[in-house]
Structure formats: structure tokens, C-alpha cells
Amino acid sequence: MSHIKDLDFTSQTDALILNPEENNDYQLLIKLKELPFVSIIDKIDSQVSELIKLKKPSRRFQPAELSEEVDLFFRDLDKEKYGVWVYYPWKNCLVHLLPEEDFVAVRTVRNKYKITEEEQQQLSHKKIGIIGLSVGQSVAISLAMERSFGELRIADFDILELGNMNRLRTSVTNIGVPKTTLVKREIAEIDPFLKVTVFDSGLTEENMDSFFTDNGNLDLLIEECDNIKVKIESRLKARSLGIPVIMDTSDRGLVDIERFDLEEKRPIFHGLLSKFGSEEEVLGNLEELKTSVLMSILEYENISSRGKYSLMELGKTISSWPQLGSSVIMGGAMCSHFARKILTEQEVNSGRAYIDLDQYFNTDNES
Incomplete structure (x- = not known):
């Protein structure tokens, strides 16, 4: 045998x-x-x-x-x-x-007519890149379920750890498996005909061109990584190629959209980094500016009260920025929603918005 x-x-x-x-x-x-x-x-x-x-x-x-x-x-x-x-x-x-x-x-029969047949066909030819596979995992699975792409390029260098499992839907049998492998497998089990290209070293200077342009340019970038340098460099690359960018921060339901496909000279992060100098100067001085740049990207004054407390505890009682499963799943769904609208040429403007559930109900007012 x-x-x-x-x-x-x-x-x-x-x-x-x-x-x-x-x-x-x-x-x-x-x-x-x-x-x-x-x-x-x-x-x-x-x-x-x-x-x-x-x-x-x-x-x-x-x-x-x-x-x-x-x-x-x-x-x-x-x-x-x-x-x-x-x-x-x-x-x-x-x-x-x-x-x-x-x-x-x-x-896809139950997509109709939330997604028209013409839109479904249009989406089947689109190429989407995702950097970072915490929120990115939820985005990828949402996109795959709705069949909103023809090719998905995923970049992450990390493996699954037990501490990731408050927000990544997976099994303890997968501890130690690369996150890119987990996402590719899960999509294959949903739809084996979808193309998923893996960058298991994350996004690097060496593979950035391949990630953005191999077999045709990306139509959309979804950026969900923790590395500030990669956040900046990936946006500069996306802007140079006219590729729109979506980001979710998992705090107060913040969704950030930059339509570099429509605004080729738009400053990255909506100009929030301009107070530190030019984009090149920010990159050159990033080591000393890192904390200030992060606070500007997150717009510290708008972060939830628990998010602010968490930032104060970084390096003291916690080692990394906390994310909840409910927020990550919601962020994945919102990114998928706006991705579909952008890729089917519906009107979506640059900007950021808070889909903050706590402001609508009498909760303990985490915001």
C-alpha cells in the first residue's frame, strides 16, 4: 500500500x-x-x-x-x-x-442581492493584501465567506501562541503554527478554489515589491500590523501605486480609510504625522519619535478610557496592546464591508469613523 x-x-x-x-x-x-x-x-x-x-x-x-x-x-x-x-x-x-x-x-447564492451577480463577478478578479493576522484573520475569513476576492496576499511572521487565542478563532492544536498557515488552511476549507498567497516573513523591504505587484498590483491593502515602520512604509508604497488602504484599531470601532486610488497626493494617516516633519523625516527619526507617532496615529485623545489605561500599563503589567475577540471580529466585518464597497466602485470617502457601540447604550461607558 x-x-x-x-x-x-x-x-x-x-x-x-x-x-x-x-x-x-x-x-x-x-x-x-x-x-x-x-x-x-x-x-x-x-x-x-x-x-x-x-x-x-x-x-x-x-x-x-x-x-x-x-x-x-x-x-x-x-x-x-x-x-x-x-x-x-x-x-x-x-x-x-x-x-x-x-x-x-x-x-454564494445567499449573497444575492446584497451583492449583485455583476459585483460578485467583479470581486472575483480583485487582489487584496492583508498585513497582520490578528484583526487581519477576521478580515480574511469575512472576505473569503463573501467571496470578495480572486487572490488574497497575507503577510505575518508570527506563530500562534496561547495568548493570541482571546481574539483568533482557532484550536489549541494549532499552537506553534504560523498564522499565515492557519489563515490559508481555513480559507481552503471554506473554498478551495480561492487563491491565497503567503508571505510568512511578514512584510519586509525584500518582499514588499512582490507583495504589492507580483502578477498584477493589489487593488486594496488592509493594514493591521503592530510595526509602526511597516505601517508607514506600506502606506507610502500603496500611495505610490494608487492603492487604497483600510485599517481598524480594535478600539471604539475605529475604521480608517485612505483613498490613494482617488487622491494620489493625499498625506498618509490624513496628515496626522505632519507635525513631526516630512514623511521621510518621520521615517528617519522613527526610533526617537516612535511613541509620539503612535499616539498621533491612534489620536490619543479619542482612545477609550480603558484603552488609555492599557497604554499606561504597557511594559509594566502588560507586554502588548490588548485586543478583545469581540472588537477584532467586529473590525474584521467592518473592513470586509468597506473593502467590498471600494472594490465594487461604490462611494467611499477617505477619513476615519468610530462605530462605538458603547455610546448607544447605558454601558459602563468604556469610551
């Missing part, structure tokens, strides 16, 4: 898509099915029933009628060779899915 190490699917981040109509893929599929540790999930009848209902939306099927329609669908087809089989090596799991076009149609 073949062992998994002998087969050509050793990657622990890439799902292997097999087309059983192709002989080599079919032979590999047979080998995989013979392996005792590979679990097989074949729910193709259920997916075909959804496809049938999608194509006949005005008809209300009784369960027996729908079952008959599925049997009729497969009457002249070899069910095992229909569609694709996807192997997930990190789970030793083989899944039977609809062909790509039908898979996408069924998976």
Missing part, C-alpha cells in the same frame, strides 16, 4: 484539488481512498440538491421529489467522477465537491 509520504501532496498549507476525469488525478484519488487514515466526506447528493433548487427557485420541492431529481441528475453520470475531490493533508481528509462553477454558484 502507498504511504502518504510517497504521494505528491506533501504541502501542509495547500489543498489538493483532484479532477477525476483526468487519469492521473483519478489514480491518486483511488490511492487516497485506500489509505486507512484518510477520512472521506462524500455529501455530493446534498450539494446537487442545492444546485437543483438554485436552478428552479420558484419550485418548492418535497423531500421525495428532490431525491428523485438528484437520482435523475446522476442517471447518465459516474457519480464518483463528477465534480472534484479535495484532499486536505493537514486533516487527512478527502471531500467530494461540485465542479468549481457550480460550487461557487451554490456557495
Whole structure:
């Protein structure tokens, strides 16, 4: 019997898509099915029933009628060779899915008409970059669920630690796994046809050009990293290429949008750093200006009271800026929302806004 190490699917981040109509893929599929540790999930009848209902939306099927329609669908087809089989090596799991076009149609049917068919097609060609995978993880998953991109480029050098798990939705079995790997795997399990390109060293001077321009320029950057130098340099690069930028800070629901695609000379961070000199001077003196620059970027006077207290405790009782899971999930959803609107050419202006839930209800007024 073949062992998994002998087969050509050793990657622990890439799902292997097999087309059983192709002989080599079919032979590999047979080998995989013979392996005792590979679990097989074949729910193709259920997916075909959804496809049938999608194509006949005005008809209300009784369960027996729908079952008959599925049997009729497969009457002249070899069910095992229909569609694709996807192997997930990190789970030793083989899944039977609809062909790509039908898979996408069924998976996005509940997007209609919140997202029009024309917009969904438009989004399928867009390239989005995400730097930093705390809030960035929630953004990436939200974008993938709505299928708001054709390619996603993700950059983070960090691995999952236990202390990340107050805000990253994952399993303790993944402690020590690179965050880029976690996001790529999760998206592949949602939709194996989506392209995810990984930069597992984070964004660096060496790979910045590749991140922004390989196989075509990014259409949008979502910046969620902690490194102030990278925050500045990535915006300068985005502006030079006319790429809009979105950021969420996970405090008081702050969403920050810079439309460098519409305003090629717009100062980064809305000019909040101009008091420190030119952008080049800020970068050159960043080591001594770091704290002041951070306070300006965050607009310290607008930070929540608990956020301000947390800043005072940095390096004393806590070692890094706190983020809550609820804030990160909300930030991911908001970034995804504005990303979709920008990429489908709806009106979104540069600026920043606070979606501060505490101001609407009688809470303990964290703001």
C-alpha cells in the first residue's frame, strides 16, 4: 500500500484539488481512498440538491421529489467522477465537491442581492493584501465567506501562541503554527478554489515589491500590523501605486480609510504625522519619535478610557496592546464591508469613523 509520504501532496498549507476525469488525478484519488487514515466526506447528493433548487427557485420541492431529481441528475453520470475531490493533508481528509462553477454558484447564492451577480463577478478578479493576522484573520475569513476576492496576499511572521487565542478563532492544536498557515488552511476549507498567497516573513523591504505587484498590483491593502515602520512604509508604497488602504484599531470601532486610488497626493494617516516633519523625516527619526507617532496615529485623545489605561500599563503589567475577540471580529466585518464597497466602485470617502457601540447604550461607558 502507498504511504502518504510517497504521494505528491506533501504541502501542509495547500489543498489538493483532484479532477477525476483526468487519469492521473483519478489514480491518486483511488490511492487516497485506500489509505486507512484518510477520512472521506462524500455529501455530493446534498450539494446537487442545492444546485437543483438554485436552478428552479420558484419550485418548492418535497423531500421525495428532490431525491428523485438528484437520482435523475446522476442517471447518465459516474457519480464518483463528477465534480472534484479535495484532499486536505493537514486533516487527512478527502471531500467530494461540485465542479468549481457550480460550487461557487451554490456557495454564494445567499449573497444575492446584497451583492449583485455583476459585483460578485467583479470581486472575483480583485487582489487584496492583508498585513497582520490578528484583526487581519477576521478580515480574511469575512472576505473569503463573501467571496470578495480572486487572490488574497497575507503577510505575518508570527506563530500562534496561547495568548493570541482571546481574539483568533482557532484550536489549541494549532499552537506553534504560523498564522499565515492557519489563515490559508481555513480559507481552503471554506473554498478551495480561492487563491491565497503567503508571505510568512511578514512584510519586509525584500518582499514588499512582490507583495504589492507580483502578477498584477493589489487593488486594496488592509493594514493591521503592530510595526509602526511597516505601517508607514506600506502606506507610502500603496500611495505610490494608487492603492487604497483600510485599517481598524480594535478600539471604539475605529475604521480608517485612505483613498490613494482617488487622491494620489493625499498625506498618509490624513496628515496626522505632519507635525513631526516630512514623511521621510518621520521615517528617519522613527526610533526617537516612535511613541509620539503612535499616539498621533491612534489620536490619543479619542482612545477609550480603558484603552488609555492599557497604554499606561504597557511594559509594566502588560507586554502588548490588548485586543478583545469581540472588537477584532467586529473590525474584521467592518473592513470586509468597506473593502467590498471600494472594490465594487461604490462611494467611499477617505477619513476615519468610530462605530462605538458603547455610546448607544447605558454601558459602563468604556469610551
